[in-house]
Amino acid sequence: MGSDIPFGFGNLGGDLPDPNDPRVQQMMQQLQQMMAQSLSSGPVNWQLAKQLAESELKAENTVGPAEQAHVAEAVRLADLWLDSAVNWPSGVTATDAWTRKQWIAQTENSWKQLAEPLAAQMGEAMQTLVPEEMAGMLGPMADVMKGVGSALFGAQMGQALAKLAGEVLSSSEVGLPLGKTGVAALLPGNITEYAAGLELPVEEVRLYVALREAATHRLFTHxxxxxxxxxxxxxxxAREISIDESAIEEAMSGMDPMDPEAAATLDLSEVFKTEDTEQQKAALSRLGTTLALIAGWVNTVVAEAVGERLPTIDRLMEAARRRRATGGPAEQTFEALVGLELDPAKVRAATQLWQSLTEARGIEGREAVWAHPDLMPSAGDLEHPEGFATVSEALEDLDMSMFDQLAVNDPKDHDDEPGDGDEEPGEK
Structure with a gap:
C-alpha cells in the first residue's frame, strides 16, 4: 500500500536517541500523553480523521429545500423505472441530499466497518517496531505503536475522506451503501460539477446517478x-497482515523522533509484508469478483430500466466506464484499503453475464442467483460470462425459499446498521 493512494498507510520518517537525554525524556512524556489519547480512540483516530478531512474541503454551500426536492423526485422516478427491470420492490425508505461534509458525517460508521479490522491488525503488528530499550522507558505505554498507528491511520483516513468527498456522487458509489439503511443520498454539488465536465444536462446526470443509487439499495436490501x-x-x-522483520531495523534507522517532520520520511509500506499470503489472495479474489458482480448487475438493470427514455444514456454509461477505468471512488477505496485493483474488464464481463442470464432465465431467474452466496458466479465464470446461464439448468428447479431461509437464519448476514450521522434524512 503506497502513499499515493487514499488510505495508504505509507509515509511516516538517524540513530536511535539516547534515553537518558533530558530532551528525549520530555518528548517521551509528551508522547505518552498523545498516545494515551490515540489509544482511547481505537485502531483509527476518527476525531482526527474528520478534523483533517473537513479542513481540506473547499467551501461549499448548504443543501437547500430545492435541491432536496430535486433529489427526492429523481429517486422517485428512478424507482418507478426500476420496477419494470427488477423483480424486487424498492429498497429506498427515504432520500437525502448531502454536502461533502455531511457525506463524511453520515458515512462514518461504515468507514469504521471497512477500515478498523485492517488498522487494528496493523496496530498489533506495529508494536514490534518499538525497540526494547524504549519499551522499558515507556513502561505501561509499551504498546505505544498502537497509538502511533491510531494517529497515523486517522491522518491517512482524513486525507482520503477529503479526496473522496470531493468526487463521490452518491452514498453507494464506492460499491456498497455507506449511509443509513434505505436512505438514498446524492451529493448535488458534486453532481453539478460532474455534469458540467461532461457537458450534459444536470437533470439527466442526476437521474442517472439516482438510478444507480436506487438499484444498489434494492440489491443490498434483498x-x-x-x-x-x-x-x-x-x-x-486483515487477519494475515504481518510485519517484515528484516525491514524494521532499516525503517527505524533513519527516524529522528526529535524532528516533528520525521513522520513524513518513514515508509511503512516497506515494513508490512508486500507479498500476499494464499489466504489474502483468496480474500482479494472473492472481494474483487463480488464488487464486479455488483457493478455489472447495476449496469444491467439501469440500462433495462432506462430503455429509450433517457437520450443521453449511452454517453452517461460510457462516462461511468471511463470513471472506473481511471480510478473512480470504488477503485480508490479498495485499492487503498487492501491493494485491490478493480479490473474494468471484470465489470464488463459481469455486465455481460447478467445480460445473458436475463435473456436465458428472465428477471426472476437472474435475481434468484442473489438468494445465497453459494449460487453466485465465480471468478472463473467471469472468464466465460455467456456460459453461466447454461452451466446448471437445475438452478431453475431449485426451491429458492430454502436459500432465503438460510439467509434469514445466518447470524453473520445481519450487520449493525451502517451510518449514524447527525443529519436527519428527508423523507422520500
Missing amino acids: ATWLRSHLLGALEAY
Whole structure:
C-alpha cells in the first residue's frame, strides 16, 4: 500500500536517541500523553480523521429545500423505472441530499466497518517496531505503536475522506451503501460539477446517478448476506497482515523522533509484508469478483430500466466506464484499503453475464442467483460470462425459499446498521 493512494498507510520518517537525554525524556512524556489519547480512540483516530478531512474541503454551500426536492423526485422516478427491470420492490425508505461534509458525517460508521479490522491488525503488528530499550522507558505505554498507528491511520483516513468527498456522487458509489439503511443520498454539488465536465444536462446526470443509487439499495436490501460477505473478505485479508522483520531495523534507522517532520520520511509500506499470503489472495479474489458482480448487475438493470427514455444514456454509461477505468471512488477505496485493483474488464464481463442470464432465465431467474452466496458466479465464470446461464439448468428447479431461509437464519448476514450521522434524512 503506497502513499499515493487514499488510505495508504505509507509515509511516516538517524540513530536511535539516547534515553537518558533530558530532551528525549520530555518528548517521551509528551508522547505518552498523545498516545494515551490515540489509544482511547481505537485502531483509527476518527476525531482526527474528520478534523483533517473537513479542513481540506473547499467551501461549499448548504443543501437547500430545492435541491432536496430535486433529489427526492429523481429517486422517485428512478424507482418507478426500476420496477419494470427488477423483480424486487424498492429498497429506498427515504432520500437525502448531502454536502461533502455531511457525506463524511453520515458515512462514518461504515468507514469504521471497512477500515478498523485492517488498522487494528496493523496496530498489533506495529508494536514490534518499538525497540526494547524504549519499551522499558515507556513502561505501561509499551504498546505505544498502537497509538502511533491510531494517529497515523486517522491522518491517512482524513486525507482520503477529503479526496473522496470531493468526487463521490452518491452514498453507494464506492460499491456498497455507506449511509443509513434505505436512505438514498446524492451529493448535488458534486453532481453539478460532474455534469458540467461532461457537458450534459444536470437533470439527466442526476437521474442517472439516482438510478444507480436506487438499484444498489434494492440489491443490498434483498441480498441480505451481501454486506457481511464484503466485510468478511476484508477481515480475512486483515487477519494475515504481518510485519517484515528484516525491514524494521532499516525503517527505524533513519527516524529522528526529535524532528516533528520525521513522520513524513518513514515508509511503512516497506515494513508490512508486500507479498500476499494464499489466504489474502483468496480474500482479494472473492472481494474483487463480488464488487464486479455488483457493478455489472447495476449496469444491467439501469440500462433495462432506462430503455429509450433517457437520450443521453449511452454517453452517461460510457462516462461511468471511463470513471472506473481511471480510478473512480470504488477503485480508490479498495485499492487503498487492501491493494485491490478493480479490473474494468471484470465489470464488463459481469455486465455481460447478467445480460445473458436475463435473456436465458428472465428477471426472476437472474435475481434468484442473489438468494445465497453459494449460487453466485465465480471468478472463473467471469472468464466465460455467456456460459453461466447454461452451466446448471437445475438452478431453475431449485426451491429458492430454502436459500432465503438460510439467509434469514445466518447470524453473520445481519450487520449493525451502517451510518449514524447527525443529519436527519428527508423523507422520500
